[in-house]
Amino acid sequence: MSASSTKPVVRISDLHKSFADQVVLDGLNLEVQAGECLGIMGGSGTGKSVALRHVIGLMQPDSGRVEVFGREVAGLSANELRALRRRVGYVFQEGALVGWMTVEDNLALPLRERGKLSEPQIAERVAEALETVHVVGAGQKFPSEISGGMKKRVSIARALITKPELVLYDEPNAGLDPEISRSINALMREVSEKLGVTSLVVEHRVECLRRVADRVLFIHEGKALVNDITASFFQPSHPRLMAFLGHEQE
Ligand SMILES: Nc1ncnc2c1ncn2[C@@H]1O[C@H](COP(=O)(O)OP(=O)(O)OP(=O)(O)O)[C@@H](O)[C@H]1O
Ligand SMILES: [Mg+2]
Structure with missing residues (x-):
């Protein structure tokens, strides 16, 4: 220690x-x-x-x-x-994406809840996050339409999007x-x-x-x-x- x-x-x-x-x-x-x-x-x-x-x-x-x-x-x-x-960002064992929201909306959710950024700023941050986890192009899809590996990546992106410590x-x-x-x-x-x-x-x-x-x-x-x-x-x-x-x- x-x-x-x-x-x-x-x-x-x-x-x-x-x-x-x-x-x-x-x-x-x-x-x-x-x-x-x-x-x-x-x-x-x-x-x-x-x-x-x-x-x-x-x-x-x-x-x-x-x-x-x-x-x-x-x-x-x-x-x-x-x-x-x-x-704190939390990547849950189960992934825990919201099934009825698109990938983009899942990522935007924690930012919208915070209410600090404008919609254009949120869109920019979401695009950046998708790029970081290499899931560009899947933003409009629903969790059920992407693979398990992509879901995991999106869960990680969501945990990181608020820039946690x-x-x-x-x-x-x-x-x-x-x-x-x-x-x-x-x-x-x-x-x-x-x-x-x-x-x-x-x-x-x-x-x-x-x-x-x-x-x-x-x-x-x-x-x-x-x-x-x-x-x-x-x-x-x-x-x-x-x-x-x-x-x-x-
Ligand atoms: N809310 C709860 N109520 C009752 N028992 C629980 C609760 N949460 C966890 N447990 C029990 O505590 C033990 C440890 O659970 P935990 O989920 O931490 O295991 P784990 O080490 O993460 O296992 P795994 O590698 O399978 O994910 C398990 O026996 C589980 O059933
Ligand atoms: Mg466990």
């Missing part, structure tokens, strides 16, 4: 979360520094999405602290929480073919490196995290079992992580 004196963008300390008698997070600790890209790995159902939801206050801790931009999320008023969410990606590669995965990975790396955006990427795929993450954390039994810089993470000495990666690479 970094000993940097600057405050981390995200700090989760001793986070516990259960659903009825199912313990999901059992003392999770993690930090993401400004500009850093942290990968989160772990088996299905280990609480990766649950951890992300805490970051934007969609879930409340049973105990422990979640601090984002230096403020404890649980202590925020409704207005402050809204302000925090405006600074922090982006949370929940399995951005799920269901994508290797070629599209590679371009999504390149895009995430670009956002992190060129724009200096702090990122948290939940992902199973070794190839993705190798390319994208600066550091990777492995969640097991509700805790961060391994938290390492990317290169050493993939040459693990911990038996549980070795077993997990062994299955991955087959």
